Amino acid sequence: MSEAHPPNRDQAALWNESAGHTWVEMQEMLDGMLAPLVAPLIEAGFPGEGGRVLDIGCGAGATALSMARRLGPAGLCLGVDISGPLVAAARARAAAEGLASAAFLQADAQTHGFEQDTFDAVISRFGVMFFDDPTAAFANIRRAARRRAKLSFMAWRSADENPFMTEAARAAAPLLPDLRVPPPDAPGPFAFADRERVQRILDASGWSDVDIRPIDAPSSVAEKDLLAYATRLGQVGQALRDADEPTRARTAEAVRPAFDAYVRDGAARFTAACWLVSARA
Secondary structure, three states: OOOOOOOOHHHHHHHHHHHHHHHOOOOHHHHHHHHHHHHHHEEEEEEEOEEEEEOOOOOOHHHHHHHHHHHOOOEEEEEEEEHHHHHHHHHHHHHHOOOOOOEEEEEEOOOOOOOOOOOEEEEOOOOOOOOHHHHHHHHHHHHHHEEEEEEEEEEEEEOOOOOHHHHHHHHOOOOOOOOOOOOOOOOOOOOOHHHHHHHHHHOOOEEEEEEEEEEEEEEEEEEHHHHHHHHHHHHEEEEEEEEOOHHHHHHHHHHHHOOOOOOOOOOEEEEEEEEEEEEEO
């Protein structure tokens, strides 16, 4: 890719501007929604106390902080994310907790010059599906891992298996003609829905002992947060970024009822259909 078109240019712009700031603002809600997926990932990727772990696409730091606590004071979890706002939020959380075994770096994991043979494990919770060239990204990450280091990551399965995540876009589509549905393999939440594609990427980037298994986790969003979830995140959030107030109001009226079937006992409850992928360097 030329200097005029650097890798992951669109993702860098997105996550350092609107999406990054929105995720910081909605960190508490998002952490709660994704909390059931932290323990399985940490369990899969934990290399032992005192180990060194690389967290790819660490966001606001939830998984890196959880791993750092388990590694103990002699260990280190380095969280890497392309988003400056999210990395700043993660650093602030680690400082507030006094957690010296967590560190954070703003960088593109596809191209960053990691020190070779450094990490005992690599983890990611929904942070590896956004690369322009995932094979190049996983090859670069592998170089940072020690021999036989374990890779463990969560990725969403298909949109059809995660209808909660696409309800807002379906309901808003008649009102938002610019709403874009990306191609199946394009960088985005469902880019790794095809397990055979994931296998090919990891094989081509030099990982071995690949294991891809489904995980279905109960998840929820508080009813009070549903409207923000539906109108500020994802495709709808991007489409509404520059919309006028009448369009925003009409869209909110259309999308909120789409979640009624999920709501009980004060929260929208759904199943997060994911892959838990593991491999060895």
